[in-house]
Amino acid sequence: MGKATILIVEDDEDIQQLVSYNLIKSGLHVTCADTGEEGLQKLQPGGIDCILLDLMLPGMSGLEVCRAIKKNESCEGIPILILTAKGEEDDVVTGLECGADDYVTKPFSPKVLIARVKALLRRRAEQLVESAPAEKVEKIIISGLEIHPGRHEVKLNGAPLQLTMTEYGVLLLLASKPGWVYTRQQIIDAVRGYDFLVTPRAIDVQVFGLRKKMGEAGSSIETVRGVGYRFKA
Numbered sequence: 001m002g003k004a005t006i007l008i009v010e011d012d013e014d015i016q017q018l019v020s021y022n023l024i025k026s027g028l029h030v031t032c033a034d035t036g037e038e039g040l041q042k043l044q045p046g047g048i049d050c051i052l053l054d055l056m057l058p059g060m061s062g063l064e065v066c067r068a069i070k071k072n073e074s075c076e077g078i079p080i081l082i083l084t085a086k087g088e089e090d091d092v093v094t095g096l097e098c099g100a101d102d103y104v105t106k107p108f109s110p111k112v113l114i115a116r117v118k119a120l121l122r123r124r125a126e127q128l129v130e131s132a133p134a135e136k137v138e139k140i141i142i143s144g145l146e147i148h149p150g151r152h153e154v155k156l157n158g159a160p161l162q163l164t165m166t167e168y169g170v171l172l173l174l175a176s177k178p179g180w181v182y183t184r185q186q187i188i189d190a191v192r193g194y195d196f197l198v199t200p201r202a203i204d205v206q207v208f209g210l211r212k213k214m215g216e217a218g219s220s221i222e223t224v225r226g227v228g229y230r231f232k233a
Contacts, residue, residue, distance in 0.1 A: 004049035004121050004189055005029040009039035009065065011057055012085065015106070019052060022110040023117070029224055032058070036060030040068060043075055046227060047183045050120050053100070054083045055091050070099035079120035083108075125189050140175055143220045143232070147175055156217055166191060167210045169205070174221060179233030181224050203229075 008022050010016045011034050020030045033039035055062035071105045079101040082219045084092055092103050101120055104113050140147040146155040152168060154161040169191035184203040207229060211218030220232045
């Protein structure tokens with residue numbers, strides 16, 4: 001099963017363990033940080049699909065972390081769900097104004113938390129595929145390729161390119177943001193959905209087939225060692 005990776009930034013060990021347990025049980029990967037500073041460091045390598053952010057943190061506050069994430073272009077589009085104590089209405093409003101996507105009030109129901117996280121992940125997966133192409137409604141033209149999102153049609157140097165649905169989805173995702181690096185897991189989640197039964201390494205097979213069909217133009221799809229793939233800028 002394709003698994004998204006959730007970053008939990010929470011200094012309360014009991015809550016951190018409770019949230020981690022329930023997220024893992026629901027089929028998600030988890031990484032944790034005890035402080036805002038540590039959380040920002042764990043974002044740097046990429047591969048984070050959603051952030052659960054406590055507002056009351058030692059040192060750098062949750063609101064400061066939220067602002068820092070939203071200012072970082074490499075974290076563009078990563079949804080943030082803030083965790084807040086009951087009665088901190090003003091903090092919730094400020095958090096949402098800072099760019100947070102949703103919130104859960106402590107104490108919370110694990111089922112509700114999981115449902116909120118999965119809703120954010122679904123929205124994120126849809127945005128990865130749909131938002132960038134929507135800016136170029138007619139077609140994407142790059143490196144001899146013409147991609148028509150509305151028609152699900154690809155031409156290479158004017159000749160039709162016959163691709164499978166998965167190959168098309170991978171190409172559309174990468175070509176929509178040249179230079180943008182996607183992890184294998186992000187590609188799976190964006191192209192096939194979070195519940196699709198496939199391993200991240202299966203994406204390597206899809207990319208191999210895609211490159212082969214593209215011939216010399218296949219070199220435009222670059223492997224980023226230890227991370228994933230990008231379309232050459």
